Amino acid sequence: MATPETRRKPNILITGSPGTGKSTLGQQVADRLGFEFIEVSKEVRENNLQGEFDEQYNCHVLDEDKLLDHISERMDSENGGMVVDYHGCDLFPERWFDVVAVLRCSTEKLYDRLQARGYTEFKIKENVECEIFGSLLEEAKESYSEEIVHEMQSETPEQMEENVEKIVELARAFKNEHTEMEQ
Numbered sequence: 209m210a211t212p213e214t215r216r217k218p219n220i221l222i223t224g225s226p227g228t229g230k231s232t233l234g235q236q237v238a239d240r241l242g243f244e245f246i247e248v249s250k251e252v253r254e255n256n257l258q259g260e261f262d263e264q265y266n267c268h269v270l271d272e273d274k275l276l277d278h279i280s281e282r283m284d285s286e287n288g289g290m291v292v293d294y295h296g297c298d299l300f301p302e303r304w305f306d307v308v309a310v311l312r313c314s315t316e317k318l319y320d321r322l323q324a325r326g327y328t329e330f331k332i333k334e335n336v337e338c339e340i341f342g343s344l345l346e347e348a349k350e351s352y353s354e355e356i357v358h359e360m361q362s363e364t365p366e367q368m369e370e371n372v373e374k375i376v377e378l379a380r381a382f383k384n385e386h387t388e389m390e391q
């Protein structure tokens with residue numbers, strides 16, 4: 209079972225409230241680094257990892273155990289090089305990640321993005337509140353060592369580009385540190 213000490217390439221988690229830009233950023237980071245991208249919502253849909261239907265949210269809840277089982281082989285591999293995006297982070301084993309990016313966005317922008325997605329007022333309000341309280345940042349800091357948690361603003365295309373660069377840099381720094389240790 210790989211750990212941050214033994215992994216050849218870093219595993220990267222991109223988290224944040226829905227609509228903050230996780231899947232857009234995750235895909236760009238994976239393309240730049242040649243890493244594999246696990247977009248959790250897509251993985252769940254394509255592999256039937258849903259749990260029960262939630263009437264209030266009008267969607268299926270995630271079956272966390274099924275998801276973890278489904279991705280564990282890739283996440284525990286010594287090779288590393290996985291980019292994962294999900295609007296939660298305390299469900300994953302801490303050993304899986306070397307870099308955790310938490311995306312943040314103003315409530316006005318987030319509201320517009322979620323409305324454009326066709327979310328109900330109820331669901332928009334829940335998600336915007338989650339962002340106002342900084343819930344994901346807190347969850348990330350509680351679940352991972354603070355030095356690997358990076359808060360990033362994701363409101364403009366320029367910030368999207370900066371975030372890609374920053375994560376690519378962090379991934380390279382991880383690789384350099386590990387190569388030095390091996391010498």
Ligand SMILES: Nc1ncnc2c1ncn2[C@@H]1O[C@H](COP(=O)(O)OP(=O)(O)O)[C@@H](O)[C@H]1O
Pocket residue numbers: 224225226227228229230231232233321361362363364365366367368
């Ligand atoms: N930094 C940003 N600048 C401009 N638009 C963005 C930014 N981040 C996300 N968006 C836009 O917001 C929408 C939601 O992004 P998405 O990546 O699907 O978010 P998430 O995966 O967090 O739900 C998309 O239309 C995307 O283009």
